[in-house]
Amino acid sequence: MRFHYRCSDCGREYHTEGLMYQCPECSKDNDGTHFPKGNLIVELEEDVLRAAAAKSHVTPDDFYPYPSDDKDAYPVGVTPLMRPRRIQERLSLPNLSFKLDTQLVSGSFKDRASYEVALQAKALGENRIVLASTGNAGAAASAVGAAMGLDIILFVPASAPINKLMQSVLYGAKVVPVKGSYDDAFALSIEYTKRHGGINRNTAYNPMTIEGKKSISIELFEQMGRKAPDAIYVPVGDGCIIAGVAKGFSDLEKAGLIERMPRLIACQSESSDAITRAIRDDDTRAVHATTRADSISVDLPANGRMAASYVKQSRGWAVTVSDEEILSSQLTLTKLAGVLAEPAAACAYASLEKDRDHAASELGKDAEIVVLLTGTGFKDMKAFDGRVTIPPAIENSAEALESLPF
Numbered sequence: 001m002r003f004h005y006r007c008s009d010c011g012r013e014y015h016t017e018g019l020m021y022q023c024p025e026c027s028k029d030n031d032g033t034h035f036p037k038g039n040l041i042v043e044l045e046e047d048v049l050r051a052a053a054a055k056s057h058v059t060p061d062d063f064y065p066y067p068s069d070d071k072d073a074y075p076v077g078v079t080p081l082m083r084p085r086r087i088q089e090r091l092s093l094p095n096l097s098f099k100l101d102t103q104l105v106s107g108s109f110k111d112r113a114s115y116e117v118a119l120q121a122k123a124l125g126e127n128r129i130v131l132a133s134t135g136n137a138g139a140a141a142s143a144v145g146a147a148m149g150l151d152i153i154l155f156v157p158a159s160a161p162i163n164k165l166m167q168s169v170l171y172g173a174k175v176v177p178v179k180g181s182y183d184d185a186f187a188l189s190i191e192y193t194k195r196h197g198g199i200n201r202n203t204a205y206n207p208m209t210i211e212g213k214k215s216i217s218i219e220l221f222e223q224m225g226r227k228a229p230d231a232i233y234v235p236v237g238d239g240c241i242i243a244g245v246a247k248g249f250s251d252l253e254k255a256g257l258i259e260r261m262p263r264l265i266a267c268q269s270e271s272s273d274a275i276t277r278a279i280r281d282d283d284t285r286a287v288h289a290t291t292r293a294d295s296i297s298v299d300l301p302a303n304g305r306m307a308a309s310y311v312k313q314s315r316g317w318a319v320t321v322s323d324e325e326i327l328s329s330q331l332t333l334t335k336l337a338g339v340l341a342e343p344a345a346a347c348a349y350a351s352l353e354k355d356r357d358h359a360a361s362e363l364g365k366d367a368e369i370v371v372l373l374t375g376t377g378f379k380d381m382k383a384f385d386g387r388v389t390i391p392p393a394i395e396n397s398a399e400a401l402e403s404l405p406f
Contacts, residue, residue, distance in 0.1 A: 035304035060215035116212030128198030135164025204303030217248025237296030239307025267351035295344035
């Protein structure tokens with residue numbers, strides 16, 4: 001066996017490599033008003049960690065519960081680590097980096113989770129994956145499914161950005177728009193799996209989503225010279241991405257490859273701040289999320305408890321920003337770094353801008369800081385409506401050039 005499961009709340013262990021979603025005991029307490037209990041952590045066995053520690057270069061496959069035997073069928077990573085010189089100067093942070101998961105095949109970080117769930121499905125002989133998404137996870141699962149020959153059934157809020165829904169349709173997924181929120185789509189997708197089978201890929205509900213997302217930390221470890229950064233700014237909605245980042249570095253620490261975890265900074269919109277409330281005040285109640293950053297707009301975070309716990313363990317903190325600050329940061333990223341990021345990804349950079357003085361004081365101005373840019377802006381060009389305009393056409397004449405203001 002490569003792994004077993006441990007409940008993130010009660011600590012019970014389950015020694016099986018079969019399909020499990022949540023701790024059957026703790027999940028009994030879930031009533032839809034507070035963050036869910038009973039999410040499972042995948043614990044790699046010691047021989048797997050020892051084997052990884054003995055290598056001079058590690059890859060995510062060394063730490064995956066279900067390793068790949070055909071990485072080229074759907075390549076996930078290694079995404080670029082960018083040193084944005086003009087923004088380093090703007091913030092006086094000379095060791096700032098951007099991790100560009102905008103460059104993954106489907107255009108977002110969610111390829112990481114979808115890929116490991118696809119490997120799980122293949123290992124368990126399942127051909128159907130079911131999930132809910134506001135767009136990115138669905139597009140990623142649909143792309144992976146197309147490449148690996150899996151059927152994808154996707155429940156989405158009817159209000160999700162059309163670019164993201166169109167991606168999933170083009171990849172061949174069976175898309176089911178739902179008149180309601182992401183949380184409504186989430187519940188319906190779980191009910192569908194109970195009635196009709198298949199593997200449910202929902203974030204955190206299936207612990208393999210966190211295992212897939214931890215691959216980014218293994219990449220960062222190698223890209224940064226086999227060490228961990230001092231801090232990572234992560235956009236947070238459900239809490240699964242930041243938990244994946246934490247889990248990757250936790251596995252590296254258990255393998256003896258790093259001495260400490262980086263500080264984890266949870267970045268949220270003021271209009272969707274449930275996990276921030278949990279970090280600051282231990283408040284695990286649902287909120288009414290209204291943020292324009294749809295990928296991190298969540299009323300009841302599916303992995304809120306684990307995410308808040310990991311942030312506190314790392315001695316990290318939370319930052320909230322307004323939607324206007326998020327949208328403004330999109331333009332800053334394009335004009336000063338040449339990076340087109342969707343609103344949810346821009347939230348991480350907006351949070352660093354707002355938090356810059358505190359970060360420099362807490363970490364030191366020479367700290368190695370990474371901002372995760374998790375999705376490309378091409379997925380949601382509507383976000384620029386009313387903020388950017390195309391210039392009017394000029395006459396096709398040399399004289400018309402004289403009218404140009406530049």
